[in-house]
Amino acid sequence: MAKRKTSKSGNIADILLERKAIKAEALEAASAESKSKGVRLERFLVDNKLVRPEEMTLALSRYLGMPPISLAHFAPNPTLLEKVPREMMSKRLVMPVALVGRELTVALGDPFDLMVVEELASQTSLDICPLAASEVEIKAVLARMSAQSSQTLDMEELMKDSGHDVEVVEDAETAEQQSLDEMLQSAEGAPVIRMVNLILVEALRTGASDIHIEPMEKKVRLRYRIDGALVERVGPPKNLQNAVISRVKIMSDLDIAERRLPQDGRFNIKALGKEVDLRVSILPTVHGEKVVMRTLDRSSLSPSLSALGLDPVSLEAMEYGIAQPHGIILVTGPTGSGKTTTLYSCLQDLNKPDVNIITCEDPVEYQLEGINQVAINSDVGLTFAAALRSILRQDPDIVLVGEIRDGETAEIAIKAALTGHLVLSTLHTNDAPGAVTRLIDMGVEPFMLGSCLILAQAQRLYRKLCTACKKVAAVPEEILRRNHIDPAALEGAKIYKAVGCPRCSGGYKGRGAVMEVLLVNEHVRDAILRGANTSEIRDMGKANGMLTLKDAGLARVREGITSLEAALEVTGAE
Numbered sequence: 001m002a003k004r005k006t007s008k009s010g011n012i013a014d015i016l017l018e019r020k021a022i023k024a025e026a027l028e029a030a031s032a033e034s035k036s037k038g039v040r041l042e043r044f045l046v047d048n049k050l051v052r053p054e055e056m057t058l059a060l061s062r063y064l065g066m067p068p069i070s071l072a073h074f075a076p077n078p079t080l081l082e083k084v085p086r087e088m089m090s091k092r093l094v095m096p097v098a099l100v101g102r103e104l105t106v107a108l109g110d111p112f113d114l115m116v117v118e119e120l121a122s123q124t125s126l127d128i129c130p131l132a133a134s135e136v137e138i139k140a141v142l143a144r145m146s147a148q149s150s151q152t153l154d155m156e157e158l159m160k161d162s163g164h165d166v167e168v169v170e171d172a173e174t175a176e177q178q179s180l181d182e183m184l185q186s187a188e189g190a191p192v193i194r195m196v197n198l199i200l201v202e203a204l205r206t207g208a209s210d211i212h213i214e215p216m217e218k219k220v221r222l223r224y225r226i227d228g229a230l231v232e233r234v235g236p237p238k239n240l241q242n243a244v245i246s247r248v249k250i251m252s253d254l255d256i257a258e259r260r261l262p263q264d265g266r267f268n269i270k271a272l273g274k275e276v277d278l279r280v281s282i283l284p285t286v287h288g289e290k291v292v293m294r295t296l297d298r299s300s301l302s303p304s305l306s307a308l309g310l311d312p313v314s315l316e317a318m319e320y321g322i323a324q325p326h327g328i329i330l331v332t333g334p335t336g337s338g339k340t341t342t343l344y345s346c347l348q349d350l351n352k353p354d355v356n357i358i359t360c361e362d363p364v365e366y367q368l369e370g371i372n373q374v375a376i377n378s379d380v381g382l383t384f385a386a387a388l389r390s391i392l393r394q395d396p397d398i399v400l401v402g403e404i405r406d407g408e409t410a411e412i413a414i415k416a417a418l419t420g421h422l423v424l425s426t427l428h429t430n431d432a433p434g435a436v437t438r439l440i441d442m443g444v445e446p447f448m449l450g451s452c453l454i455l456a457q458a459q460r461l462y463r464k465l466c467t468a469c470k471k472v473a474a475v476p477e478e479i480l481r482r483n484h485i486d487p488a489a490l491e492g493a494k495i496y497k498a499v500g501c502p503r504c505s506g507g508y509k510g511r512g513a514v515m516e517v518l519l520v521n522e523h524v525r526d527a528i529l530r531g532a533n534t535s536e537i538r539d540m541g542k543a544n545g546m547l548t549l550k551d552a553g554l555a556r557v558r559e560g561i562t563s564l565e566a567a568l569e570v571t572g573a574e
Helices: 012-018 024-037 041-047 053-064 086-092 114-124 135-161 172-176 180-187 190-206 238-252 312-322 339-350 384-391 407-418 433-441 446-452 477-482 522-529 534-543 549-558 564-571
Strands: 094-100 103-108 127-132 210-215 220-226 229-233 263-271 274-285 288-297 327-332 357-361 372-375 398-401 422-427 453-465 508-519
Touching: 012 024, 012 041, 012 053, 024 041, 041 053, 053 127, 053 135, 086 094, 086 114, 094 135, 103 114, 114 127, 190 210, 190 220, 190 238, 190 263, 190 274, 190 288, 210 238, 210 274, 220 238, 238 263, 238 274, 238 288, 312 339, 312 453, 312 508, 327 339, 327 407, 327 433, 339 357, 339 398, 339 422, 339 453, 357 384, 384 398, 384 407, 398 407, 407 422, 407 446, 422 433, 433 446, 433 453, 433 534, 446 453, 446 522, 453 549, 453 564, 477 564, 508 534, 508 549, 508 564, 522 534, 549 564
Parallel strands: 103 127, 327 422, 327 453, 357 372, 357 398, 398 422
Antiparallel strands: 094 103, 210 220, 210 288, 220 229, 263 274, 274 288, 453 508
């Protein structure tokens, strides 16, 4: 066993006072009370929050001559976990940290427990190097390990109970003949309800934006979209495919007997201290009905534009735009790029008691207090254009149009902006300057657009690097050359790469927005009036200080927030 330094430096009380971790009067009172209760002083101080756990760890480290370690962002190595029994880790508060040659480094939640060091040496036949750690941090690591394994274990148990190992061969005709009563009975069975609940809870726990239940020929694939990337998890058994889908239909108030046509629904759940809406889409495929559930967590909405974490240039431009009394603001980007979140953040900044805000959306994703929201229903004739006409007779100050899809909607939105309303809307274009030519293609007159357009914005969502495991990386020249990036753009910056740990998904955790904001000044307005093309308008925007999507992405790379690969996958090489 590796020898540990045993020289002690003063006593723990003196060390705590020297480090100013506690005042002398409080320490004296705590010492007396801990003696009367028969509790060790260091435990009493931490349990009663008189000394922070990390301060106590450093004091014990100095007292015992044992190096300290912080486990705040620690990710256990599965190989090392096999060397120490889980029961010993929980009872004796030890955590294997590293193995170098024949020396196993372990963190001790109780550095005075030297017997566990002897036991580990005997069990593993390795030299043990102990480190002083916080009991609180070790318990937190053990809790995370338990939470991460419980969902998979529960699903595996459900599969065993459901006879997953039995191969079920069923032709299409037999499947169609399954009675409605049987479908209802199987969908409301305890294992199926528990299985669907587990799928939903796991989505909330991991922060997934979408849940995909996909019937394949011999299995059912379950995938979650976490931080923009699809991640596969253990799926339900094939023989419970119809029951699981029927359960989702029942929750969404859909027709469980209809399996030939697409269906859309919605339901609400409360779990993990959250209340979340789920938007359900069901699509018939050759192997059964595919289900996609979009999670709409109102608590994840940013309370304001400033909370979105934008770069200063984009934030200043957007704040200027929404401060204007009238005109139109266009937010563009592909599906899933966070356009709705940006618009809702704008509305929350604008939502005041003396302002009348009305929206028309398809569908209404989040219900916002104090804002009048209209859900589009094309089946009964309530289109964007029809809703917008009625909204303008409701004395609005601010109007949000969920999407400009056609020339009629575009024309009404532009006229609303010209008649003293602030209009916010979305458009599907690749970049901000492209919004101008897109609207003109829809039939909007250039002089009308030039008169009312405040700004056009394009955005993308990039994946943020996990702060616990990201590592400094060299940038291959081939990537820079292939994507037409000047090496000077990253010169002197510390570039990081994704690694991956139990705290994240493939080295990434969370997402942020990069924006390209084209402010319309006199030069841009003149260019619109004379029918300038997209490239010319883009050049004018750059001259006026506009950051392109690529430049905004590279700025995030230089700041160490994302990797070069993650930035390029959403902004492109231009």
